[in-house]
Amino acid sequence: MFGLVKYVRVSSAFLICCFLLTSCSEVELLVHATKQLSRDTEEEIKNHNQGSPVPSGYKVGRAYNIAGIWYYPYHDPKYDKIGIASWYGEQFHGRLTANGEVFDMNTVTAAHKTFALPSIARVTNLDNGRSLLVRVNDRGPFVEGRIIDLSRRSAQLLGIYQKGTERVRVEFVELASLKNVASNDSAYGLDSIEGKVFQQEKVEEALYQEDSLSDSIITDKMTYIQLGAFTSIKNAIRLKDKVSNFGPIQIIKSINNNNNIFKVRIGPLSSGAEVEKVLKNLSDSGFPLSNLIILK
Structure with a gap:
């Protein structure tokens, strides 16, 4: 009986520690x-x-x-x-x-x-x-x-x-x-x-290293429009600056065949109407829609 009580106490303490650890980010x-x-x-x-x-x-x-x-x-x-x-x-x-x-x-x-x-x-x-x-x-x-x-x-x-x-x-x-x-x-x-x-260029590149992809939240309720993908961070930033008026812009880093790929996306967009509005504005500005990728 004493052994069972001791086991329950230890298990409870372990569960409490797990709860506290998983709650750290929420507490912050x-x-x-x-x-x-x-x-x-x-x-x-x-x-x-x-x-x-x-x-x-x-x-x-x-x-x-x-x-x-x-x-x-x-x-x-x-x-x-x-x-x-x-x-x-x-x-x-x-x-x-x-x-x-x-x-x-x-x-x-x-x-x-x-x-x-x-x-x-x-x-x-x-x-x-x-x-x-x-x-x-x-x-x-x-x-x-x-x-x-x-x-x-x-x-x-x-x-x-x-x-x-x-x-x-x-x-x-x-x-x-x-x-x-x-x-x-x-x-x-x-x-x-x-x-x-x-140097500012090296600093900007550091922004999109390591955990940038995991920091981006993409759910089934949100849509992103990918405008382009580049091996150079400078080209990605250049495109981002050109389209900054069309909505929230993100640069996402991924790796393909050991090469860094920097993807420029507009989003998150929460509705079909919002997506259509952005596409129309891009088209009216002369942006080639054939280059776009819709991510849902």
């Missing part, structure tokens, strides 16, 4: 989903040491669902939008960001729902004209109408800290260096802007 998303605008006090909070964990590679990330809304991260070098900025601070200070860095509310960082991580973005306060380069290394804000969540330091520099929210313009600038994190006065950290040594 829940943490990001519960970000709320908070009024932090002016008291000084100890900075983390420079050299906090920096990710080993760039991450576009998987599509994810927050409060019933699907978000599809993708690299958009032409991103330029106007919306509402908010900020977050002490509640998340010291926690890991979506790409594995340590969030320090006293550094020039921000969160965005779809940017490749980490990226550099220019945020302009449309009320006072102040402009700031920020390091985007987290996901959010998940509040309707808001397009970027600033660290407390970023909000202070832009003149948004006291008001809490403000209308801003957000522009993608470039992918951020993996060598260092942001500081309290620069999105580029301790190194000067002139000291950047990484």
Whole structure:
């Protein structure tokens, strides 16, 4: 009898551990989903040491669902939008960001729902004209109408800290260096802007390596239009930039006979009407429909 009780206890502990392990990603998303605008006090909070964990590679990330809304991260070098900025601070200070860095509310960082991580973005306060380069290394804000969540330091520099929210313009600038994190006065950290040594083309290619294919969600309820497939990432990016106005664009990497293949797709498209609309727009623009592949 004692042996049976011991077995049941061990089995229960094992099942609980399995449950916790499989729930990790969901818990992480829940943490990001519960970000709320908070009024932090002016008291000084100890900075983390420079050299906090920096990710080993760039991450576009998987599509994810927050409060019933699907978000599809993708690299958009032409991103330029106007919306509402908010900020977050002490509640998340010291926690890991979506790409594995340590969030320090006293550094020039921000969160965005779809940017490749980490990226550099220019945020302009449309009320006072102040402009700031920020390091985007987290996901959010998940509040309707808001397009970027600033660290407390970023909000202070832009003149948004006291008001809490403000209308801003957000522009993608470039992918951020993996060598260092942001500081309290620069999105580029301790190194000067002139000291950047990484090449943008190699960085962009890194975006579509390793897990890009598995990060793309294709279900029987979604349709994708494949526009082309290339052995060169540069050609794939060139096509992506040309058709960026026709819908959400993805570049998917696959391997065929030990060769990298980069596929340019529009999607996900949720209805036949949406597919027809995109096809018509492509046709009207002179894009040869004979080159297209419909993926369902």
